[in-house]
Amino acid sequence: MLTVDEAIDLVRRESRRLPAVSVPLAESRGCILAEKVVADADQPPFDKALVDGYALRAADVEGGNKRLRVGETVLAGQVPTRALGPREAALVMTGAPVPSGTDAVLMHEHAERLDGEVHVGTASVQAGQNLLPQGRVCRAGDPVLFAGACLTPPRLGLLASVGKSHARIIPRPRVAVVPTGDELVEIGQTPGPGQIRNSNAIMLEALAISAGASAQVFPIVRDEPAALESCVRAGLEFDVLVINGGVSAGQRDLVPAALERLGARPVFHKVRVKPGKPLWFGVGPSRGDLPGARVFGLPGNPVSSLVGFVLFVQPCLQILAGGEGQPTETLEARLAGTFTHRGDRPTYHPARLLKREGTTDSAWPVVEPLNWVGSADLLGVADAEGFAVFPAGDRVFQAGEIVRFLPLR
Numbered sequence: 399m400l401t402v403d404e405a406i407d408l409v410r411r412e413s414r415r416l417p418a419v420s421v422p423l424a425e426s427r428g429c430i431l432a433e434k435v436v437a438d439a440d441q442p443p444f445d446k447a448l449v450d451g452y453a454l455r456a457a458d459v460e461g462g463n464k465r466l467r468v469g470e471t472v473l474a475g476q477v478p479t480r481a482l483g484p485r486e487a488a489l490v491m492t493g494a495p496v497p498s499g500t501d502a503v504l505m506h507e508h509a510e511r512l513d514g515e516v517h518v519g520t521a522s523v524q525a526g527q528n529l530l531p532q533g534r535v536c537r538a539g540d541p542v543l544f545a546g547a548c549l550t551p552p553r554l555g556l557l558a559s560v561g562k563s564h565a566r567i568i569p570r571p572r573v574a575v576v577p578t579g580d581e582l583v584e585i586g587q588t589p590g591p592g593q594i595r596n597s598n599a600i601m602l603e604a605l606a607i608s609a610g611a612s613a614q615v616f617p618i619v620r621d622e623p624a625a626l627e628s629c630v631r632a633g634l635e636f637d638v639l640v641i642n643g644g645v646s647a648g649q650r651d652l653v654p655a656a657l658e659r660l661g662a663r664p665v666f667h668k669v670r671v672k673p674g675k676p677l678w679f680g681v682g683p684s685r686g687d688l689p690g691a692r693v694f695g696l697p698g699n700p701v702s703s704l705v706g707f708v709l710f711v712q713p714c715l716q717i718l719a720g721g722e723g724q725p726t727e728t729l730e731a732r733l734a735g736t737f738t739h740r741g742d743r744p745t746y747h748p749a750r751l752l753k754r755e756g757t758t759d760s761a762w763p764v765v766e767p768l769n770w771v772g773s774a775d776l777l778g779v780a781d782a783e784g785f786a787v788f789p790a791g792d793r794v795f796q797a798g799e800i801v802r803f804l805p806l807r
């Protein structure tokens with residue numbers, strides 16, 4: 399059976415970035431830019447006042463105690479009608495272009511206005527003060543962002559400032575979430591005998607969205623070949639298909655067969671991990687110009703689904719979206735107390751990190767495994783910040799021993 403690392407490797411090898419598309423800037427938040435963007439004009443496009451005050455020549459007020467005649471007033475959005483005359487100032491507002499000849503702006507608060515004159519007392523005025531010269535940020539034609547940049551909020555603002563109303567980006571992967579199971583009812587329903595609520599679909603949708611994808615949740619599919627096949631067919635039109643449940647060895651675990659009947663190529667089925675062993679991964683038939691859907695059949699137990707998503711789906715989504723898809727990084731942490739692990743598979747046990755008040759041994763975070771009864775227990779995960787990873791084998795881990803910790807984002 400594949401190890402977690404081998405399985406992640408296969409997922410990464412089968413994942414490619416999606417083809418770039420052009421979208422309105424407002425839809426590109428968090429996406430990877432797929433083009434170089436250059437400034438369309440000098441920034442700022444004119445010599446700009448950075449404060450409300452008086453545009454002047456610093457030499458005219460050298461030594462202090464000088465009076466200048468106040469000529470025109472320039473508000474933000476206006477343009478000066480003429481250059482500064484000799485021993486003249488202009489009243490300018492923040493963001494306004496200053497008259498030519500200006501080399502400094504004296505803050506309004508540091509000047510005294512007397513009728514048509516401004517009195518500059520002891521305030522020292524240096525050339526360049528409170529003035530942002532044209533092109534000081536960048537020149538027309540200068541690159542401002544390169545392909546590969548993640549579009550963070552400041553970068554979106556930057557693109558807006560150079561007039562990019564649309565950007566060429568790697569699109570968000572579109573994820574289909576397909577819950578399966580005869581026993582499932584929707585959240586608002588009261589489960590009848592033998593039934594449980596569909597708790598996974600909303601969790602998987604949220605995980606996909608948190609990973610930067612868009613997600614569409616399908617209605618619950620019954621464990622019945624025809625119903626399953628029609629949903630799987632629709633799901634294979636997405637970039638990523640996450641089918642939940644029906645991938646183990648039970649009588650009604652019909653998902654792998656349905657996928658293969660519809661032309662999906664299996665890459666692996668089962669990973670040496672607890673919870674989440676019967677995970678199925680494959681690639682759907684290609685969709686015209688687009689590559690086939692990456693298909694994850696996640697076992698239905700809620701925590702199996704969660705672990706499977708974090709370990710395997712998340713790196714795939716990152717790669718499709720133009721990132722590196724590095725496995726989620728684990729950190730080393732000291733165990734807060736003794737912990738007995740049993741099992742022949744590495745176990746991802748819900749855990750939280752403790753504050754280390756008063757300890758000198760501050761280099762290591764301290765990890766506390768939480769009470770948890772297994773893969774069906776979401777309550778035990780509700781307060782988890784991630785998973786402590788215990789290697790395969792029966793063994794008692796002592797307080798202070800070092801284990802790996804997989805953070806949940």
Ligand code: AMP
Binds near residue numbers: 582645
């Ligand atoms: P399966 O992988 O279909 O064999 O399901 C394993 C366990 O997970 C069963 O106890 C199912 O009832 C449960 N399960 C499957 N799908 C869901 C879901 N969407 N929400 C909550 N539990 C589920």
Ligand code: MG
Binds near residue numbers: 644
């Ligand atoms: Mg099932």
